[in-house]
Amino acid sequence: MADSDVVALTAAAAIAEIDAGRLSAVELFSAYRARAAADELNCFTWVAGEGEGPGSGSACEDGRAPAARAARVGDGPLRGVPLAVKDLFCTEGVPSQSGSRILEGYRPPYTATAVARLSDAGAPLLGKTNQDEFAMGSSNENSAYGPVLNPWDRARVPGGSSGGSAAAVAAGLAPWALGTDTGGSIRQPAALCGIVGVKPTYGAVSRYGMIAFASSLDQAGPLTRDVTDAALLLRHMVGRDDRDATSLRFPGEIEPPDAERLDGIRLGVPAELSGEGVQPGVLDAFRATLTRAEELGAAVTEVRLPHAPHALSAYYVLAPAECSSNLARFDGVRYGRRADDPADLLDMYTRTRHDGFGAEVRRRIMLGTYALSAGYYDAYYGRAQRVRTKIVEDFDAAFAQVDFIVTPTSPSVAFGLGEKTGDPWSMYVNDFCTVPMSLAGIPAISIPCGLAGGEDGLGPGGHAGLGPGGRGLPVGFQIAGPVFSENRLLDAAHALEQAIGFDGSAARA
Amino acid sequence: MIDRDEVLHVARLARLQLDEDEVQAMAGELSAVLDHIARIGELELDDVPPTTHVVEVTGRLRPDEPRPCLPREVALEQAPAVQDDGFLVPSPQA
Amino acid sequence: MSAVEHETVIGLEIHIQLSTRTKMFCGCELSFGEPPNTRTCPVCLGLPGSLPVANAGAVHYGLMIGLALGCELAPRSIFHRKNYFYPDLPKGYQISQYDEPLCRGGRLGEVRIHRVHLEEDAAKLIHAGASGRIHGSDASVVDFNRGGTPLAEIVTEPDLRSAEQAGEWLRLLRATMRRLGVSDVNMEEGSLRCDANISLRPAGSEELGVKTELKNMNSFRFIERGIRAEVARQEKLLRAGERVMQETLHFDPDSERITSLRSKEEAHDYRYFPEPDLVPVAISAEMLDAARAELPELPAQRAQRLEREVGLSSESAHQLAFDAALGDYFDAAVAAAGEGSRTTPPSGAAAQALANWVTVELPKRLAPDIAPLDSNVSPQAIATVSAMVAAKEISVGAGRQVLDRLVVDGGDPAAIVAAEGLAAMDGGDELAAIVAAALAANAKAAENVRAGNAKAIGPIVGYVMRETKGRADGGEVTRLVHEQLGI
Numbered sequence A: 001m002a003d004s005d006v007v008a009l010t011a012a013a014a015i016a017e018i019d020a021g022r023l024s025a026v027e028l029f030s031a032y033r034a035r036a037a038a039d040e041l042n043c044f045t046w047v048a049g050e051g052e053g054p055g056s057g058s059a060c061e062d063g064r065a066p067a068a069r070a071a072r073v074g075d076g077p078l079r080g081v082p083l084a085v086k087d088l089f090c091t092e093g094v095p096s097q098s099g100s101r102i103l104e105g106y107r108p109p110y111t112a113t114a115v116a117r118l119s120d121a122g123a124p125l126l127g128k129t130n131q132d133e134f135a136m137g138s139s140n141e142n143s144a145y146g147p148v149l150n151p152w153d154r155a156r157v158p159g160g161s162s163g164g165s166a167a168a169v170a171a172g173l174a175p176w177a178l179g180t181d182t183g184g185s186i187r188q189p190a191a192l193c194g195i196v197g198v199k200p201t202y203g204a205v206s207r208y209g210m211i212a213f214a215s216s217l218d219q220a221g222p223l224t225r226d227v228t229d230a231a232l233l234l235r236h237m238v239g240r241d242d243r244d245a246t247s248l249r250f251p252g253e254i255e256p257p258d259a260e261r262l263d264g265i266r267l268g269v270p271a272e273l274s275g276e277g278v279q280p281g282v283l284d285a286f287r288a289t290l291t292r293a294e295e296l297g298a299a300v301t302e303v304r305l306p307h308a309p310h311a312l313s314a315y316y317v318l319a320p321a322e323c324s325s326n327l328a329r330f331d332g333v334r335y336g337r338r339a340d341d342p343a344d345l346l347d348m349y350t351r352t353r354h355d356g357f358g359a360e361v362r363r364r365i366m367l368g369t370y371a372l373s374a375g376y377y378d379a380y381y382g383r384a385q386r387v388r389t390k391i392v393e394d395f396d397a398a399f400a401q402v403d404f405i406v407t408p409t410s411p412s413v414a415f416g417l418g419e420k421t422g423d424p425w426s427m428y429v430n431d432f433c434t435v436p437m438s439l440a441g442i443p444a445i446s447i448p449c450g451l452a453g454g455e456d457g458l459g460p461g462g463h464a465g466l467g468p469g470g471r472g473l474p475v476g477f478q479i480a481g482p483v484f485s486e487n488r489l490l491d492a493a494h495a496l497e498q499a500i501g502f503d504g505s506a507a508r509a
Numbered sequence B: 001m002i003d004r005d006e007v008l009h010v011a012r013l014a015r016l017q018l019d020e021d022e023v024q025a026m027a028g029e030l031s032a033v034l035d036h037i038a039r040i041g042e043l044e045l046d047d048v049p050p051t052t053h054v055v056e057v058t059g060r061l062r063p064d065e066p067r068p069c070l071p072r073e074v075a076l077e078q079a080p081a082v083q084d085d086g087f088l089v090p091s092p093q094a
Numbered sequence C: 001m002s003a004v005e006h007e008t009v010i011g012l013e014i015h016i017q018l019s020t021r022t023k024m025f026c027g028c029e030l031s032f033g034e035p036p037n038t039r040t041c042p043v044c045l046g047l048p049g050s051l052p053v054a055n056a057g058a059v060h061y062g063l064m065i066g067l068a069l070g071c072e073l074a075p076r077s078i079f080h081r082k083n084y085f086y087p088d089l090p091k092g093y094q095i096s097q098y099d100e101p102l103c104r105g106g107r108l109g110e111v112r113i114h115r116v117h118l119e120e121d122a123a124k125l126i127h128a129g130a131s132g133r134i135h136g137s138d139a140s141v142v143d144f145n146r147g148g149t150p151l152a153e154i155v156t157e158p159d160l161r162s163a164e165q166a167g168e169w170l171r172l173l174r175a176t177m178r179r180l181g182v183s184d185v186n187m188e189e190g191s192l193r194c195d196a197n198i199s200l201r202p203a204g205s206e207e208l209g210v211k212t213e214l215k216n217m218n219s220f221r222f223i224e225r226g227i228r229a230e231v232a233r234q235e236k237l238l239r240a241g242e243r244v245m246q247e248t249l250h251f252d253p254d255s256e257r258i259t260s261l262r263s264k265e266e267a268h269d270y271r272y273f274p275e276p277d278l279v280p281v282a283i284s285a286e287m288l289d290a291a292r293a294e295l296p297e298l299p300a301q302r303a304q305r306l307e308r309e310v311g312l313s314s315e316s317a318h319q320l321a322f323d324a325a326l327g328d329y330f331d332a333a334v335a336a337a338g339e340g341s342r343t344t345p346p347s348g349a350a351a352q353a354l355a356n357w358v359t360v361e362l363p364k365r366l367a368p369d370i371a372p373l374d375s376n377v378s379p380q381a382i383a384t385v386s387a388m389v390a391a392k393e394i395s396v397g398a399g400r401q402v403l404d405r406l407v408v409d410g411g412d413p414a415a416i417v418a419a420e421g422l423a424a425m426d427g428g429d430e431l432a433a434i435v436a437a438a439l440a441a442n443a444k445a446a447e448n449v450r451a452g453n454a455k456a457i458g459p460i461v462g463y464v465m466r467e468t469k470g471r472a473d474g475g476e477v478t479r480l481v482h483e484q485l486g487i
């Protein structure tokens, strides 16, 4: 099979070709390895060496373990289909830098549970993907290793923080990828890159080995070309891990989605998340998808999430507060960078952390430290946790009326590089539609639902001022369900996906 | 609003050195973000319990059974400075 | 200046390293002097991505402590993060408990307990010496072996009124923890650490004065001396009409000087918040039952029982209660005596006599590292020796000789008595003849005894004991001396 044909396959299709004997895991790995190594979008911060992967049995540069796992992966249910992994997952002996200068060159002595499970299931490590530093960002412009370019339009951002994973999958540099989502970091880049991204129920996937941003919100999930691949990858990620006290046993298994219709399904549209602040082009694509859902048999109604408008505020207290504590371990003592020639201990700490962290990370550490400091805890952290309770109650009430909540994933299509870096809050607003689900710990998926103009005021179908070729930019459709509703969610997404027939091949060209 | 002294106090707590212009910028940026965040102050939340984890589980204790430790070379491998088989740091008392 | 009498008010904060097999939040075995950094893992090194999981064994010990101190055990307690930077703190925060601790309230002796909570220990900082300077500055080396060791922090109410009382109470706490088997509680090795909060107030006042915190005194002697020194310092300030500042202090036992630990650092702001990586600890009925089942008789209870029910002197009762190994040995000896031909266990004078053998004679003869129950002297044997002496079957001296033999070779006291011919001499002609010889050989002493100097009898009795190899009964010898001297 020609490499171009190989990379046109979804992961599930590639597995079928391998099982049919028309493709080998070695061919598949080397095709993707070659594409990843020639990456022009800055998706990867590390790519497996030549000769690594299934069947090679060789170790990577420094002789350590990951390839040992890869040697036997062809046997697993994932048949050796290679996996791109967000940089913040620890991978033994392989750089795991979380997009930060402070971890430049850091090679952990152990592998994250999610990555190890997928490796055991037969998905070898293809490479580590670029991300916003410590997952803080919505554009991937906060990486110490440079911005990632959107394959639909290289002058635009891929979204973030899992921007490298999303862009790599969209551009056909990886068949699928792992990301993490704290307030939208899987769903929003999936939307901006025209692929599928799932944030599972909090606790469904072990956080062990994920370099933490905000512990009570971080959750790993798949970024894939279609819903079937997302289900397949997620199937081998979920499950209780005795190294993560907050991980949960997933009831049953993730099943391959096969629904074609939405008969009897009630979709709730919260006015709070689908009106003001959403680009008209995005709104048009969203409404067109609602119409399609009705054609498939779904009932679309309005629901209320009265506290959703406060979710972003609560999130920007809770996440920075937890991050200010989670990032205290980067002190120049045991690993990572240390400032040169420290005059004393305080100097070592303050310069190491100033030089090692980027501006956005410093800003959030400051915000979180302030919110937790004496006299402010009740007004900020304490209140934000109570808002969280109200948001959970809002969703509970909504799910008593509807099966799923649907919203645009992101209020805008991919925006230009540098366009929003000047004003933190304008960047934070990108998470407006995704943060409420994160606070509620519920699962949500983003699927591509069409293309829209890249500027405010432009409708779908594209006219002037669109990306190269005038084809428009992808819009994401978000579906959220109650805790552990992943199988139903994937089925609904599958039915819509089939009806929409989104074509992402342009981004792989 | 968060002023210069508060920025410096918080930076000290967080062990972050800030240059003079960074202090100014930080004061402005934090103030702007806090203005947005302050909206949660308008909500009536007195009788609302806080949520840390949405799915409440308890226990999750680990049996008191040893697991293998890291070899010392591995533990020290990534350290910026090592001496006498330990992590070398400027003395806190210095 | 006022001449107001001041009352001392002391509260203690005690940290106890729990003797679980593994650390508080990871599976590393606890370290006992292993080479540096050989007892670490991603969790206790605070490596990126690692997560804590609480040790069930530490919670179990925490519950035992709570039960022993009569605390209210929280059905649900949570861990918090206490945030501060220090090289011995790998994550930049200590996982501790804050406003929802495992245990609240309680009492030990006359002191009320405020709370008991679980947390993790810091690592060890070692001064690097001249060769380890960083750019000419002093440097330290961090060893993470100790980091993450489970700690129980016990906080008392301010119920102590003097340095001596604090020292005495701390000994009771140590004996209690040792008896529970939850810790080595060794101050020199750091498995028991104590801070004291000290304030003075006008005698009779109910209000608390401004307190200072005296940190990290690492021996019982230093605690008492440190508190005395701080009380004296505060007394002097108050008498001079000055105010006591709330601050943290360090006592240097060499110079007896107290120095402030308050540096140019900002006041502590630990930014406590609930640890999101852990879930609440819920105490089940099974966990409570398991902790209850392992509760032994505690020193205070044992002292009371030995004194009131067994009839020992307060001194013996406390010695046996505070030294759990000796106390267990004594209880075994009492039980063994009860099982023998003499059907009732000894009490009163007989029990006190047995206690003397156990607390005085036996320890004298044992190497310090040998526990009495591991020695060659079985509890049955020492009970027999005590009973034979009480029945005048052997003399006290002969009893001591039997014990000497038992310590070396073990065996049955009656057999040793028979083999060595140590049976008490009856008061017959043989002993009368030896007494007569003793009087003849010590004519001067005999004269003095006759003249009324009772103490002069010593050399005469000594002569008899030498001649009889200690088999003679001291009382009988005295009677014969008096008889032969006609007094």
Ligand SMILES: [Mg+2]
Pocket: C015, C096, C119, C153
């Ligand atoms: Mg403590």
Ligand SMILES: [Zn+2]
Pocket: C023, C026, C027, C028, C039, C040, C041, C042, C043, C044, C045, C148
């Ligand atoms: Zn460990």
